[in-house]
Amino acid sequence: MTRARGFLVAGLLVAFVLACVVSFYASGAPDGLEKVAEEQGIAAQATDHDLAGSPFADYATAGVGDARTSTAVVGAVGVGLTFLVFGGVTFLVRRRPGSHPLPPSAG
Amino acid sequence: MHAPDGYIDIPTSVAAGAVAVVAVGFALRGARRELDERTAPMAGLVAAFVFALQMLNFPVAGGTSGHLMGGALAAVLVGPWTGLLAVTCVLMVQALLFSDGGLTALGLNVSTMAMATVVVGYAVFRLVVAVLPRRPSSVVIGSFVGALLSVPASALAFVAFFAVGGTVDVPLDTVLSAMLAVHVLIGIGEAILTALTVSAVIAARPDLAYGARGLLTGTELRLGATAQVDGGTR
Numbered sequence: 087m088t089r090a091r092g093f094l095v096a097g098l099l100v101a102f103v104l105a106c107v108v109s110f111y112a113s114g115a116p117d118g119l120e121k122v123a124e125e126q127g128i129a130a131q132a133t134d135h136d137l138a139g140s141p142f143a144d145y146a147t148a149g150v151g152d153a154r155t156s157t158a159v160v161g162a163v164g165v166g167l168t169f170l171v172f173g174g175v176t177f178l179v180r181r182r183p184g185s186h187p188l189p190p191s192a193g
Numbered sequence: 194m195h196a197p198d199g200y201i202d203i204p205t206s207v208a209a210g211a212v213a214v215v216a217v218g219f220a221l222r223g224a225r226r227e228l229d230e231r232t233a234p235m236a237g238l239v240a241a242f243v244f245a246l247q248m249l250n251f252p253v254a255g256g257t258s259g260h261l262m263g264g265a266l267a268a269v270l271v272g273p274w275t276g277l278l279a280v281t282c283v284l285m286v287q288a289l290l291f292s293d294g295g296l297t298a299l300g301l302n303v304s305t306m307a308m309a310t311v312v313v314g315y316a317v318f319r320l321v322v323a324v325l326p327r328r329p330s331s332v333v334i335g336s337f338v339g340a341l342l343s344v345p346a347s348a349l350a351f352v353a354f355f356a357v358g359g360t361v362d363v364p365l366d367t368v369l370s371a372m373l374a375v376h377v378l379i380g381i382g383e384a385i386l387t388a389l390t391v392s393a394v395i396a397a398r399p400d401l402a403y404g405a406r407g408l409l410t411g412t413e414l415r416l417g418a419t420a421q422v423d424g425g426t427r
Binding site for chain 1: 194195196197198199200221224225226228229230231232233234235236237238240241242243244245246248249250251252253255256257258259260275278279282283286287289290291292293295296348351355359360361363367368371372375376379397398401
């Protein structure tokens, strides 16, 4: 069990480093869909996001001027929240030891 | 690839939302078979990892970028049902917290970025693994090819929804060829990132990679069985 926990901690650490630090160097160019939409005259149809005024809208932290810090906060919030939410969902959905459809194997 | 609000009309958005809700409903049932005490935290990690990788836009040709979608990766690591739920969770966090992907476009984005990538990515993965020798490197090759094809499949799914309910009258064949051309390139990045991640997991904990089950050596199988007995007797 400790090896599994070690793997989990190491994996989360890598995810935090990627989201908080490495993502600062990500390409800012439009992505595939954005580019095609611009070229084909679809992009003009886009409307503003309903939550455009939220504190982390567009991967920027409101009130934080420094771009590196802003990105780091966004990355930490996103990775942390995604892990907690989905870890919680899967914890609720998982097979309980007592409700295993198969009888415990001999041995 | 996150579509904003306004690209497809409201009836089509509602239909895409209904498709996504039904798919998530089935996935919640199916994921029960894939998740136990050991794999549930792993699934949380995979969702967090996909979120992180989606922040890393890499440049592709002509002033365009792309990022991992993660459907193939998540399906190989935690199973297709759980993988579908994981990418859906990432898309919801992105739409609600980071205004990435419109709220009315959430069903569309789940259909294209979670469903299409998981279905095509995992089906291709299984097909490739079935024809290759039964060893761990086949899992890496299978995940590479699955990821490679999952991205153009996602682009194709978007164009299909746009053909039904696009809000502007533009020639569909041009949109289709432009979408496929750029997403074939992004698919190469998806394939490299997916194969790297899958090989790292298999090197560290082969028993935790869903797609590697049944391909393990005798020693690894015994370790896995011991861990399961431990989990069952706690």
